[in-house]
Amino acid sequence: MNAFDIDAYSPAQMAARVENAGITKGNMNAVSTLVLAMLAGAFISFGAVFYTFVIHDSTLSLGLTRLLGGFVFCLGLILVIVAGAELFTGNSLIVMAYVSRKITGWQLCRNWLTVYIGNLAGALVIVILIYYSGHLSTANGAIGLLAVRIANAKVNLTFMEALFRGILCNLLVCLAVWLCFSGRSVTDKILAILFPITAFVALGFEHCIANMYFIPAGLAVKNDPALLQQALVLANGSLNIDNLNTGSFLLNNLLPVTLGNIIGGGFFVGAVYWFVYLRRQAVEPIRDLMTRGPPSVTPEATVAEVVSVMKQHNTGSVLVGELGHAQGIVAESDIVRKVISLGLDIKQVKVADIMSVPLITIDIKTPVYEIYRTMAERKIRHIIITDNNEQVGFLSVKDVLRRPII
Numbered sequence: 001m002n003a004f005d006i007d008a009y010s011p012a013q014m015a016a017r018v019e020n021a022g023i024t025k026g027n028m029n030a031v032s033t034l035v036l037a038m039l040a041g042a043f044i045s046f047g048a049v050f051y052t053f054v055i056h057d058s059t060l061s062l063g064l065t066r067l068l069g070g071f072v073f074c075l076g077l078i079l080v081i082v083a084g085a086e087l088f089t090g091n092s093l094i095v096m097a098y099v100s101r102k103i104t105g106w107q108l109c110r111n112w113l114t115v116y117i118g119n120l121a122g123a124l125v126i127v128i129l130i131y132y133s134g135h136l137s138t139a140n141g142a143i144g145l146l147a148v149r150i151a152n153a154k155v156n157l158t159f160m161e162a163l164f165r166g167i168l169c170n171l172l173v174c175l176a177v178w179l180c181f182s183g184r185s186v187t188d189k190i191l192a193i194l195f196p197i198t199a200f201v202a203l204g205f206e207h208c209i210a211n212m213y214f215i216p217a218g219l220a221v222k223n224d225p226a227l228l229q230q231a232l233v234l235a236n237g238s239l240n241i242d243n244l245n246t247g248s249f250l251l252n253n254l255l256p257v258t259l260g261n262i263i264g265g266g267f268f269v270g271a272v273y274w275f276v277y278l279r280r281q282a283v284e285p286i287r288d289l290m291t292r293g294p295p296s297v298t299p300e301a302t303v304a305e306v307v308s309v310m311k312q313h314n315t316g317s318v319l320v321g322e323l324g325h326a327q328g329i330v331a332e333s334d335i336v337r338k339v340i341s342l343g344l345d346i347k348q349v350k351v352a353d354i355m356s357v358p359l360i361t362i363d364i365k366t367p368v369y370e371i372y373r374t375m376a377e378r379k380i381r382h383i384i385i386t387d388n389n390e391q392v393g394f395l396s397v398k399d400v401l402r403r404p405i406i
Contacts, residue, residue: 211253
């Protein structure tokens with residue numbers, strides 16, 4: 001039984017946990033991914049709704065108002081992490097599994113695209129629900145006025161401003177997600193979220209999924225005559241929203257912010273921590289899995305001698321010939337199928353008569369998923385590992401099952 005541990009995971013352990021999460025996400029079916037992504041879009045939108053309401057009538061200084069707004073906006077990521085959902089910005093960390101070659105480029109892009117679409121759909125559903133709930137007319141339209149001002153400010157950023165604010169935003173968001181992997185309890189995760197997320201909101205950085213609520217909500221106000229009139233009255237007519245439209249939403253904000261979020265999370269967090277903690281393991285992913293210096297017998301040995309070697313080394317297979325010059329391999333299944341089932345005498349049958357040949361070899365730097373594919377396609381249970389064309393060990397299905405890596 002494992003000892004109970006309340007200490008936080010170390011950064012190296014966090015890196016392994018993030019990588020494993022990336023493998024799981026990369027292999028998740030599209031329907032589940034899409035539904036969880038819609039939830040994430042809705043959760044982040046709830047944080048945006050909460051933010052807008054809390055600060056709409058603040059009389060505090062700009063800094064304190066944004067600090068308070070950032071604190072309540074944390075609701076969104078807390079729901080994503082604790083309740084479980086697929087958030088595009090957080091999924092930038094899947095890069096760690098990709099550069100370790102444990103998922104393919106197609107799996108990475110499929111996840112990102114599916115999650116992005118799902119996040120957008122979830123955010124737009126909340127915009128619709130908020131609009132028809134009458135929430136935007138709260139406080140005589142003050143909520144609607146703030147919604148349109150937030151949206152208008154976002155679409156009037158320059159491309160470079162939006163890009164770099166996106167980089168900075170997701171650097172902090174992915175650090176929040178990264179810190180969550182250090183925690184062992186819900187409390188740990190919530191505390192890990194608070195400071196990075198509050199910081200990005202207070203500093204005015206740009207989050208593409210949050211903007212999928214903020215800007216459409218502003219557009220909803222602009223395109224509703226009654227809401228717009230309330231907003232204009234409160235603003236004393238000084239509200240220039242000519243540039244607030246769908247085109248500016250997509251091109252002036254969503255495009256550069258999305259690119260920035262990918263760079264900030266995928267490179268400045270995911271790739272950096274992969275380089276520090278996982279790069280050596282990723283170069284030779286099967287070195288820690290394979291059996292080094294496996295037991296071996298000569299081709300002239302009898303099956304009885306092989307059984308004795310297997311028992312002595314507690315293994316289910318042995319090489320025929322020395323490692324580096326092995327001619328074949330004998331496994332328990334070979335003995336059962338080719339000797340015992342035929343009623344042959346294990347003291348008389350030679351290993352050379354039942355060994356599996358030819359040996360299938362694969363380089364130690366081969367990506368993990370290619371090793372699995374090779375085993376499945378060739379219907380083999382053992383594969384010889386080579387390093388610079390020299391046999392250095394072998395990998396069995398039992399090795400994989402005992403120490404799974406995907």
